[in-house]
Amino acid sequence: MPVNLEAEAWRHLERAVIEMDGRPIGVKAAQDPDTPALNYDQCFVRDFALCAPALLLRGRAEVVRNFLIETLRLQSSKRRLDCFQPGKGLMPASFRPIERDGETVIDADYGEESIARVTPVDSVFWWLLTLRAYRRLTEDDELHRNDDFQQGIRRILELTLQARFEMFPTLLVPDGSFMIDRRMGVYGHPLEVQSLFFAGLRAADELLVGDGEWREAARKRLPHLAYHVRRYYWLDRERLDAVANGGVDQYGPDVVNVLNIYPDSVPDWASGWLSDNSGYLAGNAGPGRIDYRFFAQGNLLAAMSALATQEQSQRLLTFYDERWDALIGDAPLRLCYPGYEGDAWRIVTGGDQKNRPWSYHNGGSWPCLLWSFAPVALRFGRSDLAERAVKAAETRLAADEWPEYYEGERERKVSESARRLQSWSMGAFLYAKACLADPELVDLFCWPDTVEERAC
Numbered sequence: 001m002p003v004n005l006e007a008e009a010w011r012h013l014e015r016a017v018i019e020m021d022g023r024p025i026g027v028k029a030a031q032d033p034d035t036p037a038l039n040y041d042q043c044f045v046r047d048f049a050l051c052a053p054a055l056l057l058r059g060r061a062e063v064v065r066n067f068l069i070e071t072l073r074l075q076s077s078k079r080r081l082d083c084f085q086p087g088k089g090l091m092p093a094s095f096r097p098i099e100r101d102g103e104t105v106i107d108a109d110y111g112e113e114s115i116a117r118v119t120p121v122d123s124v125f126w127w128l129l130t131l132r133a134y135r136r137l138t139e140d141d142e143l144h145r146n147d148d149f150q151q152g153i154r155r156i157l158e159l160t161l162q163a164r165f166e167m168f169p170t171l172l173v174p175d176g177s178f179m180i181d182r183r184m185g186v187y188g189h190p191l192e193v194q195s196l197f198f199a200g201l202r203a204a205d206e207l208l209v210g211d212g213e214w215r216e217a218a219r220k221r222l223p224h225l226a227y228h229v230r231r232y233y234w235l236d237r238e239r240l241d242a243v244a245n246g247g248v249d250q251y252g253p254d255v256v257n258v259l260n261i262y263p264d265s266v267p268d269w270a271s272g273w274l275s276d277n278s279g280y281l282a283g284n285a286g287p288g289r290i291d292y293r294f295f296a297q298g299n300l301l302a303a304m305s306a307l308a309t310q311e312q313s314q315r316l317l318t319f320y321d322e323r324w325d326a327l328i329g330d331a332p333l334r335l336c337y338p339g340y341e342g343d344a345w346r347i348v349t350g351g352d353q354k355n356r357p358w359s360y361h362n363g364g365s366w367p368c369l370l371w372s373f374a375p376v377a378l379r380f381g382r383s384d385l386a387e388r389a390v391k392a393a394e395t396r397l398a399a400d401e402w403p404e405y406y407e408g409e410r411e412r413k414v415s416e417s418a419r420r421l422q423s424w425s426m427g428a429f430l431y432a433k434a435c436l437a438d439p440e441l442v443d444l445f446c447w448p449d450t451v452e453e454r455a456c
Ligand code: GLC
Pocket: 029, 040, 044, 046, 047, 178, 179, 180, 181
């Protein structure tokens, strides 16, 4: 008898629900019985966001509601002048209930315990996206309107919008501050953080009641961020030619090569990689720097939030279509392309064995990315691609016990250090299937209208 994959994924996902004093408040990242839990028995904010639609659609909205309340309670709310406490507005990467002095309390990690002590910049944005999806699906208008939530949203804006050293509309962050939470050369202005920032600002604007200083600031930032990312991150043949033949070291307000990108920075693989009709947003762009690597989640989130223009999103899908084997293959989807090898790998990752060439964050393939790929393909008229990716997932994911990621450049296999029964692999699969059955569900995390850009 054929296995009902959705029923199986849901059965496992429901078992991952974490309770505190009988109240469900989140989901464990993974339930692999054969690997030490490390921190995979915790509820990660970013992982939960990808599981939220499955919970909302299958009658477990109370888990999402409680998660939103608990995470808000964990948001740091005091202005701190020392560096050993989370800054005001920050939300944790992950949390779990523990027993302390005969009481159940929540133990949260703001990066002070995580491997390499990385900062979870993205948590606040995932929380906002989860809150928006919860509201859209349940039509519960009370939760986000209550004072604690309104205050929490304003704190996020204050944390992310206040003036800092540089005068860019983008967020400047340390290495490993989001889903890629290890050293990977993704410090500075990584695309995924900018896409989440943009989507987070749009969500905050929707969820805030009444006007105010911070809402005004969010509305002002959106058009500038759109201008900056659409212009300076976008890569297609024309842009690569412009970089290869452009002038450098230009000074003053009206220069063409604003970021001073040198022609030599274009890697050999980039030139033959794009067709006349394809394009994507670079992994990072900052002073003197474009990271030409392709990062899936940042690109897909840019399409979902309409940070990318309609044309850019369509060209992104053409790119996927033309480079299917490299970017998707039989184990969707590649997190980053290409993986760094040799000296580049040693220098960029510091010789990180988990991020060895074509594994984990460095070119591995992650089923959780179906969460964004399926809605983007459906939203931009390529249901054929959504179906194809889900079909590939159906062939492998359950047989491989819902792994966290695959490794390998061409042949993909489950990595030895990949967890099985990984919650967001199951949650993403369930949401992708739900979108195929009812394409209106893409609106849970997508924005249909664009943001007009304004020069910085
Ligand atoms: C790894 C991933 C991170 C994820 C966590 C839990 O640390 O890099 O993105 O949130 O596992 O699944």
